[in-house]
Amino acid sequence: MKPKSLPKIYRKTLLYKSGVEYADYCINHVEGCSHGCRYPCYAMIMKKRCGVIKDYNDWIKPKIVANALKLLNKEIPKYKHKIKFVHLCFSTDPFMYQQPEVRDLTLKIIARLSQDNIRCTVLTKGLYPKALINKEKYGVNNEYGITFVSLDKNFLSKFEPFSPSPLKRIEKLRMLHKAGLKTWISMEPYPTPNLAQQKLLDLLHSISFTDKIIFGKFNYNADSYQFKENKEFYDECAEIVSKFCQERKINYHIKFGTRTKKRYLEKRTKTEKIFQKPRLNIYA
Numbered sequence: 001m002k003p004k005s006l007p008k009i010y011r012k013t014l015l016y017k018s019g020v021e022y023a024d025y026c027i028n029h030v031e032g033c034s035h036g037c038r039y040p041c042y043a044m045i046m047k048k049r050c051g052v053i054k055d056y057n058d059w060i061k062p063k064i065v066a067n068a069l070k071l072l073n074k075e076i077p078k079y080k081h082k083i084k085f086v087h088l089c090f091s092t093d094p095f096m097y098q099q100p101e102v103r104d105l106t107l108k109i110i111a112r113l114s115q116d117n118i119r120c121t122v123l124t125k126g127l128y129p130k131a132l133i134n135k136e137k138y139g140v141n142n143e144y145g146i147t148f149v150s151l152d153k154n155f156l157s158k159f160e161p162f163s164p165s166p167l168k169r170i171e172k173l174r175m176l177h178k179a180g181l182k183t184w185i186s187m188e189p190y191p192t193p194n195l196a197q198q199k200l201l202d203l204l205h206s207i208s209f210t211d212k213i214i215f216g217k218f219n220y221n222a223d224s225y226q227f228k229e230n231k232e233f234y235d236e237c238a239e240i241v242s243k244f245c246q247e248r249k250i251n252y253h254i255k256f257g258t259r260t261k262k263r264y265l266e267k268r269t270k271t272e273k274i275f276q277k278p279r280l281n282i283y284a
């Protein structure tokens, strides 16, 4: 049976300059996200606060921005000289699991940006499609990331109830890596031991092929803050990530506020600087 098509919304603008630590320009071409993470999801909190959605049930029923490509065609000539890169997405997931309409629209957006040599950084808890290997169509300079914070089944069923297994996410990311594309991992929000029993090093070993790791603590969650040695725990995790990445020459970034040791406090790096300068546009 053909899946029911998603509800449509129309927006006045699409590309926007973000003030968030992570990005330069952003696109959110879907409202809501069927992954329904329960960390909780910051995007959902904000949308609720602004009255855009009513509640969690509303949030997990995504709506497509039907005029996204039309807006993009209008906005690219206006902004293209200012854009360093475009992040997909902050307040939704561009490769939402089992949402072919979202996937197809995201692919069209990446292809459209690529036509003007605009590179993207992409982040998903879904699965990357093989189509992205077509570098001529989707570009060679994009950076494809997944969120990966745990393999603990209890944690995943509680906090990431509708996302595919992290092992499947890694498999698809590895496929892009093998095709010569840049990949990265967002290890955020990394859970405290009262939320997930795991060894950080084991997780790191499973993603050692990646080009970059961004590590950040668990936010907005009372249970995590209640973990007594919270500060020491994240200081130690940050050391593990730094050492692991330095030994393997993997780029890494510890998100602001994760480490509490004094010597790190003033080192607020703009995450914008973390994403690489474009390579020459050679279709390897």
Ligand code: SF4
Residues within 6 Å of the ligand: 033, 034, 035, 036, 037, 041, 042, 043, 044, 090, 091, 092, 093, 125
């Ligand atoms: S995948 Fe991202 S946008 Fe979607 S619910 Fe989870 S945290 Fe929110």
